[in-house]
Each structure stands twice: as structure tokens, then as C-alpha cells.
Amino acid sequence: MARAKKKNLAKKRSSPAGRIAREQQSVAPExxxxxxxxxxxxxxxxxxxxxxxxxxxxxxxxxxxxxxxxxxxxxxxxxxxxxxxxxxxxxxxxxxxxxxxxxxxxxxxxxxxxxxxxxIRRVSPAQMRKRLRMEPVGQHHDLGRIFERLNERYFRGRIDAAITFGPAPRVTRPRKSIKMGSYSADSRVIRIHPALDQPVVPRYFVEWIVFHEMLHHVYRTRRGEDGRRCIHPPEFLEHEKRFHDYSRAQAWEMENLDLLLRARVSA
The missing domain is CATH 3.30.2010 (Zincin-like)
Known part of the structure; x- marks a missing residue:
């Protein structure tokens, strides 16, 4: 009985299928x-x-x-x-x-x-958002409500995006510039700098920044004749002027930019 078992085992090892499998394992790289x-x-x-x-x-x-x-x-x-x-x-x-x-x-x-x-591996915007920490409600401004009202007033509710305050940046030295908002076309998420969540920052200014980022959902980045990326095409800038407090918001930024640059944001 023992010999018969050994013979069967030998046959299995020397079968064509087994030999091919072993050859593939030895040849194919991991x-x-x-x-x-x-x-x-x-x-x-x-x-x-x-x-x-x-x-x-x-x-x-x-x-x-x-x-x-x-x-x-x-x-x-x-x-x-x-x-x-x-x-x-x-x-x-x-x-x-x-x-x-x-x-x-x-x-x-x-x-x-x-x-x-x-x-590039395709991931839906909804899946990408699950990885993010969404915090639209600040201590002084509710970005969710601002987004909803602007969406209805200017875009007939067609902007399919999410909004949140961004994480507090790690800054050890005085800022020389500040990126007040950003828009990710991949995740369809608008991020607003937490420095805007202050009682001294008027609501109309926060609305203008949110409106600006919502326009990035409408006017996607494209390339100019020189091959460079154009983030703010002419039609984008013209559309931005339709914001109800456009001039007022610009004036506030000119007068209070230092205030935003000096703002200390806790994590």
C-alpha cells in the first residue's frame, strides 16, 4: 500500500499540468x-x-x-x-x-x-470625501448655510460640491500670503481658510470667497495658447463681478489683509 501511494504521488508530480505550473512559477516574476x-x-x-x-x-x-x-x-x-x-x-x-x-x-x-x-485610479468624489474631515460649521460662520444660499441665488442649486473649513496650517513665522479658499475638482470639495472664522470678518466677505470657489466648479482649469494652465479665464472673472457685494468685499480685503495674515488659528 505504501508503494502504491508513492507511485501515485510520483505520477502527480510528473504530470504535464503539474510540470507546466512549476515552470510558470519559476519563470514568471513576482x-x-x-x-x-x-x-x-x-x-x-x-x-x-x-x-x-x-x-x-x-x-x-x-x-x-x-x-x-x-x-x-x-x-x-x-x-x-x-x-x-x-x-x-x-x-x-x-x-x-x-x-x-x-x-x-x-x-x-x-x-x-x-x-x-x-x-490614474478612479475614485468617486463621494469616496474621496469619506477620507476628509468635514467641518463646515465654525465658531462664527456656518459655511454650509452660506453655500446653500449662494447655490440657490446664483446657480439654481446646480453646484454639486461640499464645503468645509480647512485644517489649521502649521505656521511658525508671520505669513506673507494667505490662500483663503481652494476647490478640488476630484473630490468636489471647497476648503475655506480657518482664519476667516473670526467675528471681525464680515459675512459678505466670507460669502465672496465661497462664491469665488464655487465658480471653479463651473469654470475648470484649462490651458492657454502658450501651454500654461489658466485658472481664472476671462469669463470666470466677469462672472465673479456678479456677486452682490463684489466691490465691498474687495475693499474690505484691501483694508484688512494684515488682520488675516496675523490671525492665529488653533488646531
């Missing part, structure tokens, strides 16, 4: 190993261009395609996986952008990302 090979090739290509040590981390983000920082002589880059097989001209532009912030290189990289956006 996905992680293949990724490491491509990453090392990319590091070598960038190292040649930057003439410095390079460490690349590959990600599958849905929004930020590339970030970088320099730690002494080492360049650390976080890149979307679309860059793994990028052509030489894109690698050259990437090196120029990292090294000097070259404007033409930035344009070329934007075009490359646009051509390869099919490789």
Missing part, C-alpha cells in the same frame, strides 16, 4: 519584484540627469502625481506609476523641474500626465 526592477531603472535614469543620488517611491495616488524633496545630496521623489516607463523627454523634463522648477518642463509634465490619466 509583481513586487518586477516593480522593484522598474523603480531601480527609473532611479538610474533620473540619477544620470540629476547627477546626484536618487531614491524613488512609486505610488497609486489619485490626485498628486509627483512630489520631491532634497535631503543633503539625496533627491527623494514620490511618483505615480505612470512615470515608470516614461520616455526620455519626460525624464529630462522631470529632472529639470525638480532641479530648477523650469516652467517649460512643468508644462511638458502636465501634458504627459494628461495623456496618461487613464492610468
Amino acid at each position: 509583481p513586487n519584484r518586477l516593480l522593484k526592477v522598474w523603480r531601480r531603472v527609473l532611479e538610474r535614469r533620473l540619477r544620470t540627469r540629476l547627477r546626484a543620488p536618487v531614491a524613488v517611491e512609486v505610488h497609486d495616488n489619485t490626485h498628486t502625481m509627483l512630489t520631491f524633496q532634497r535631503h543633503r545630496a539625496l533627491w527623494r521623489l514620490r511618483l505615480h506609476h505612470m512615470f515608470l516607463a516614461a520616455p526620455d523627454e519626460v525624464i529630462h523634463a522631470l529632472a529639470d523641474y525638480v532641479r530648477t522648477g523650469d516652467a517649460q518642463a512643468s508644462v511638458l509634465l502636465d501634458k504627459f500626465i494628461e495623456r496618461n490619466k487613464a492610468y
Whole structure:
């Protein structure tokens, strides 16, 4: 009985199906190993261009395609996986952008990302919002109510977006500028700087900032004839003037910008 079992076991091991499976296992590279090979090739290509040590981390983000920082002589880059097989001209532009912030290189990289956006993992705006901390109600201003009233008054309720106060920025030195609002087309979320949530900041000014960001939902970023991104096209600026307190809000900003720059926001 023992011998019969051994023979059957031997037959199973020497069967064509089993042999093919073993050969495939020994030949086919593991996905992680293949990724490491491509990453090392990319590091070598960038190292040649930057003439410095390079460490690349590959990600599958849905929004930020590339970030970088320099730690002494080492360049650390976080890149979307679309860059793994990028052509030489894109690698050259990437090196120029990292090294000097070259404007033409930035344009070329934007075009490359646009051509390869099919490789960006699709995540619905609702799914992206679940990852965010939504806090539309502040101590002095309710962004949700402001958004709803502006949406009905100017857009017939057609703006499908969410709104929140942004997180308190980590600032150790006096601000020289302030980004009072932003709009993410991916998540369809409007963020308002928490420095605006003060009793001295009038409601009409907060409304103007919210209205401005709502217009970004209507007028998407596009490229001009020179290839540069145009965030505020002429029709955007004309539409913004329809805001009922447009001149008054502009005047308040001119007179009180220092107040917003000095504002201390608690986390």
C-alpha cells in the first residue's frame, strides 16, 4: 500500500499540468519584484540627469502625481506609476523641474500626465470625501448655510460640491500670503481658510470667497495658447463681478489683509 501511494504521488508530480505550473512559477516574476526592477531603472535614469543620488517611491495616488524633496545630496521623489516607463523627454523634463522648477518642463509634465490619466485610479468624489474631515460649521460662520444660499441665488442649486473649513496650517513665522479658499475638482470639495472664522470678518466677505470657489466648479482649469494652465479665464472673472457685494468685499480685503495674515488659528 505504501508503494502504491508513492507511485501515485510520483505520477502527480510528473504530470504535464503539474510540470507546466512549476515552470510558470519559476519563470514568471513576482509583481513586487518586477516593480522593484522598474523603480531601480527609473532611479538610474533620473540619477544620470540629476547627477546626484536618487531614491524613488512609486505610488497609486489619485490626485498628486509627483512630489520631491532634497535631503543633503539625496533627491527623494514620490511618483505615480505612470512615470515608470516614461520616455526620455519626460525624464529630462522631470529632472529639470525638480532641479530648477523650469516652467517649460512643468508644462511638458502636465501634458504627459494628461495623456496618461487613464492610468490614474478612479475614485468617486463621494469616496474621496469619506477620507476628509468635514467641518463646515465654525465658531462664527456656518459655511454650509452660506453655500446653500449662494447655490440657490446664483446657480439654481446646480453646484454639486461640499464645503468645509480647512485644517489649521502649521505656521511658525508671520505669513506673507494667505490662500483663503481652494476647490478640488476630484473630490468636489471647497476648503475655506480657518482664519476667516473670526467675528471681525464680515459675512459678505466670507460669502465672496465661497462664491469665488464655487465658480471653479463651473469654470475648470484649462490651458492657454502658450501651454500654461489658466485658472481664472476671462469669463470666470466677469462672472465673479456678479456677486452682490463684489466691490465691498474687495475693499474690505484691501483694508484688512494684515488682520488675516496675523490671525492665529488653533488646531
